[in-house]
Amino acid sequence: MELAPNRLLPGDVLRAGSIGLRTRRLRAVLSALGIAIGIASMVGVLGISESSKADLLAQLDRLGTNLLTVTPGQSVFGEPATLPEVAPRMIGRIAAVEEVASVRTIAGASVRRTPYIPIEETNGIGVSATDTNLLATLNGTLEEGVFLNAATVRNPVVVLGSVAAERLGIAGVGAGLRLYISGRWFTVAGVLEELPLAPTIDRSALIGYPIAGELLGAGQDATSIHVRTDPGTLADVRGVLPRTSNPENPDELSVSRPSDVIEARAAAKSAYTSLFLGLGAIALLVGGVGIANVMVISVLERRSEIGLRRALGAGKRHISLQFLTESLLLATIGGVAGALIGTLITVGYAWSRGWSVAVPAYAPAGGLIAALLIGAVAGLYPAVRAARLSPTDALRSV
Amino acid sequence: MSLLGSPAPADTTDRRNAYVLELRGVTKVYAGGVTALAGVDLAIAAGELVAIVGPSGSGKSTLLHVIGTLDRPTSGEVWIDGHSTAALDDQQLASLRAQAIGFVFQQFFLLDGMSALENVATALLYTGTRAGERRRLARELLERVGLGHRLHQLPHKLSGGERQRVAIARALLGRPAIVLADEPTGNLDTRTGAEILALLEELNRDGATILVITHEREVADACRRQVAVRDGRIEHDSAGEA
Numbered sequence: 001m002e003l004a005p006n007r008l009l010p011g012d013v014l015r016a017g018s019i020g021l022r023t024r025r026l027r028a029v030l031s032a033l034g035i036a037i038g039i040a041s042m043v044g045v046l047g048i049s050e051s052s053k054a055d056l057l058a059q060l061d062r063l064g065t066n067l068l069t070v071t072p073g074q075s076v077f078g079e080p081a082t083l084p085e086v087a088p089r090m091i092g093r094i095a096a097v098e099e100v101a102s103v104r105t106i107a108g109a110s111v112r113r114t115p116y117i118p119i120e121e122t123n124g125i126g127v128s129a130t131d132t133n134l135l136a137t138l139n140g141t142l143e144e145g146v147f148l149n150a151a152t153v154r155n156p157v158v159v160l161g162s163v164a165a166e167r168l169g170i171a172g173v174g175a176g177l178r179l180y181i182s183g184r185w186f187t188v189a190g191v192l193e194e195l196p197l198a199p200t201i202d203r204s205a206l207i208g209y210p211i212a213g214e215l216l217g218a219g220q221d222a223t224s225i226h227v228r229t230d231p232g233t234l235a236d237v238r239g240v241l242p243r244t245s246n247p248e249n250p251d252e253l254s255v256s257r258p259s260d261v262i263e264a265r266a267a268a269k270s271a272y273t274s275l276f277l278g279l280g281a282i283a284l285l286v287g288g289v290g291i292a293n294v295m296v297i298s299v300l301e302r303r304s305e306i307g308l309r310r311a312l313g314a315g316k317r318h319i320s321l322q323f324l325t326e327s328l329l330l331a332t333i334g335g336v337a338g339a340l341i342g343t344l345i346t347v348g349y350a351w352s353r354g355w356s357v358a359v360p361a362y363a364p365a366g367g368l369i370a371a372l373l374i375g376a377v378a379g380l381y382p383a384v385r386a387a388r389l390s391p392t393d394a395l396r397s398v
Numbered sequence: 399m400s401l402l403g404s405p406a407p408a409d410t411t412d413r414r415n416a417y418v419l420e421l422r423g424v425t426k427v428y429a430g431g432v433t434a435l436a437g438v439d440l441a442i443a444a445g446e447l448v449a450i451v452g453p454s455g456s457g458k459s460t461l462l463h464v465i466g467t468l469d470r471p472t473s474g475e476v477w478i479d480g481h482s483t484a485a486l487d488d489q490q491l492a493s494l495r496a497q498a499i500g501f502v503f504q505q506f507f508l509l510d511g512m513s514a515l516e517n518v519a520t521a522l523l524y525t526g527t528r529a530g531e532r533r534r535l536a537r538e539l540l541e542r543v544g545l546g547h548r549l550h551q552l553p554h555k556l557s558g559g560e561r562q563r564v565a566i567a568r569a570l571l572g573r574p575a576i577v578l579a580d581e582p583t584g585n586l587d588t589r590t591g592a593e594i595l596a597l598l599e600e601l602n603r604d605g606a607t608i609l610v611i612t613h614e615r616e617v618a619d620a621c622r623r624q625v626a627v628r629d630g631r632i633e634h635d636s637a638g639e640a
Binding site: 003004005006007008009011012015016019022023304305307308309310311312313314315316317318390391392395 | 466468469481488505
């Protein structure tokens, strides 16, 4: 008579593999939790860093990477150098330059709400003279009021950077709101939004060059010149800027690209990301060890079940398949839960920061694959052990 | 309705005229030199109800394992349902158990977390039978052993006698050539034990070949044929007396 080979239908593999989870639910949940925490932290770290990077890059897009800033450096004798007064006008003659605006920090000037506040309390706010097109050059916007114009640069009128306004407690630009700048009253015309490309402006009170010279005795040479160029010729412009700004001493100045700072910040995120990813991987590994541990215990506890199944006609491979399936199921449950939790964490964090959510698809997918691999590795040894158990030993063990 | 349902079309063997189990000169020596079986010859025909009786340590557990193909003999031949077990590898032995041997254990060995119906249906799990068909057959058999009202109970909610009925139904589900019952009444009180014995006799009348391993004289007396085992040998076989 023909001996039909024993076999386990695919649906029954799942059914047999899940019985251990169904009968010991708490244990299954706890061991899947280990994997879930590992995957969630990895997905969360990747999602959050990706979202923040996307936010920085979106900011860069908005601000443009075609801004260059010229600042005086040092003379050959190590003394602070100055830029020639005509430098902004010379730069403006370069064909590829779209906008030029200069800023002069006025040393020794102070800004206060009233004369009764001690002069030492500067709040870290400086006074700077500037041109009317500074805002256009920096792609900045006003939170309130108006910027300096051809008329107000000659009058005691001030526009505040975002941080300066906040520190001075300026909530709104009301009629007649004045500030006390170095012994003179200045009317507040406007407040700027944050300028990520020129953080020093955020902490400044801006007045016009003419009034600065007239009332505060400030020199007319710039301490920084912001240059907006045609993006295609940025490198060329950068090359000619030193000689154009200061033909006599082109070495006594430096040209920087403020957007580089933001790009560097985006890159720095990646360094942190690898660190936290490493921590997530360790959590995942610990989760895998947890599953292996639970599976080994499960095999010990279920010797009689293994014996019974062998008596009912299960081959060794059916037994190992059952325990491997159980381990894979545990890891999959943990992996799916972890990917979901990690995505939710990302969404929540991005929402709280006002970022758009960017979970890279490879994060949850990779997390699931990692979980399956961990499950397979963790389940392999217990599965082989279960299969090797001799049926008579297994049945005797009660 | 016949206990075992209508015969499967593929199975044309007339078991009543053939030995379903045959042992020829079977010995079993364990590592360490303990001789558990010292040359056993035994033949059981289809439809028999046989008791293997002997005190503990007589070798009857080893005999059960060898007959059930859970263990291989050191020497000698074991034939089950026309297959020589020596020629089969581990995988084929498992296949043979799946289709030709049913087990009933003293400790029942029902799986927790599975209803009575699912426990019985598990008997056909490794034969590739579809789940729906397994459950249909299991339901029929559970009704036959008087547990039609307990189909969906979990094992721990069942009494000892009920558990053993579930186990017996499981052993019979695959219509095996032979059912091996290892101390089937060992964990039951006298009255329940008697009921289980009566059930086995009834199932045997309906055509099942049943081999009961026991150390209890009363259980052995309920069977038509008794084989007494002592020190790994068959001391007495009532088959020859009839």
